[in-house]
Amino acid sequence: MKLFFSTGTCALAPHIVMAELNMVYELEAVNLKDKTCASGDFYKINMKGSVPALKMENGEILTEGAIISQYLVDQKNEGTLLPKFGTNDRFRALEWMNFISTDIHKNFSPLFSAERSYASLETQNEVKNVYKKILTDKFNFIAEKLGQNDYLMGNQFTIADAYMFTCLAWTKYVGLDLNNWSNLTSYMKRVSERPAVMRAMKEQGMIK
Numbered sequence: 001m002k003l004f005f006s007t008g009t010c011a012l013a014p015h016i017v018m019a020e021l022n023m024v025y026e027l028e029a030v031n032l033k034d035k036t037c038a039s040g041d042f043y044k045i046n047m048k049g050s051v052p053a054l055k056m057e058n059g060e061i062l063t064e065g066a067i068i069s070q071y072l073v074d075q076k077n078e079g080t081l082l083p084k085f086g087t088n089d090r091f092r093a094l095e096w097m098n099f100i101s102t103d104i105h106k107n108f109s110p111l112f113s114a115e116r117s118y119a120s121l122e123t124q125n126e127v128k129n130v131y132k133k134i135l136t137d138k139f140n141f142i143a144e145k146l147g148q149n150d151y152l153m154g155n156q157f158t159i160a161d162a163y164m165f166t167c168l169a170w171t172k173y174v175g176l177d178l179n180n181w182s183n184l185t186s187y188m189k190r191v192s193e194r195p196a197v198m199r200a201m202k203e204q205g206m207i208k
């Protein structure tokens with residue numbers, strides 16, 4: 001299996017999942033600016049031009065990070081990173097995955113692209129402020145739901161934590177301060193100290 005990734009992007013989430021599952025995997029870095037990678041034109045691998053993309057054992061490419069993580073867990077028929085099929089908890093974990101994908105991940109995107117998208121500095125700042133406010137409201141919700149639990153689903157680390165950690169780590173690049181939510185900062189520290197998370201971050205060159 002090979003994961004096409006770009007350092008620190010949402011591709012970190014399935015990378016963490018592969019490391020948590022102790023899978024044998026290869027990695028290939030993608031330059032998102034010119035859509036190239038060691039294999040050549042990245043558009044030929046994923047027409048969407050985005051990471052993550054997973055080359056599965058059968059040679060097909062699977063995209064959409066939230067689904068890649070589910071696919072990986074199901075390869076191992078593993079019942080902890082994602083609760084077993086048919087259980088109520090599985091739907092609760094998937095509820096988090098969808099929320100992170102649509103309400104967290106994609107509300108960060110304008111904060112990264114405002115400079116490219118709008119010529120005027122004033123508009124850039126207006127757009128950024130709108131999305132910072134949206135994210136702040138979402139962070140209030142996450143902090144409330146997390147409470148004093150170690151992880152989103154309680155005591156058990158799941159694929160939702162891999163994805164949440166990945167997105168919340170972007171706060172430091174966009175001028176959002178997680179220190180306003182003490183349980184979120186301790187959550188980030190807890191997740192960052194997991195050996196598999198450290199392994200994935202090292203493999204992406206994010207830490208030494």
Ligand SMILES: N[C@@H](CCC(=O)N[C@@H](CS)C(=O)NCC(=O)O)C(=O)O
Nearest residue numbers: 009010032049050051052064065066
């Ligand atoms: N719907 C995709 C979106 C993935 C996505 O937004 N990837 C970003 C990095 S976090 C990316 O590759 N952006 C560059 C681009 O789309 O051109 C998913 O959830 O996996």
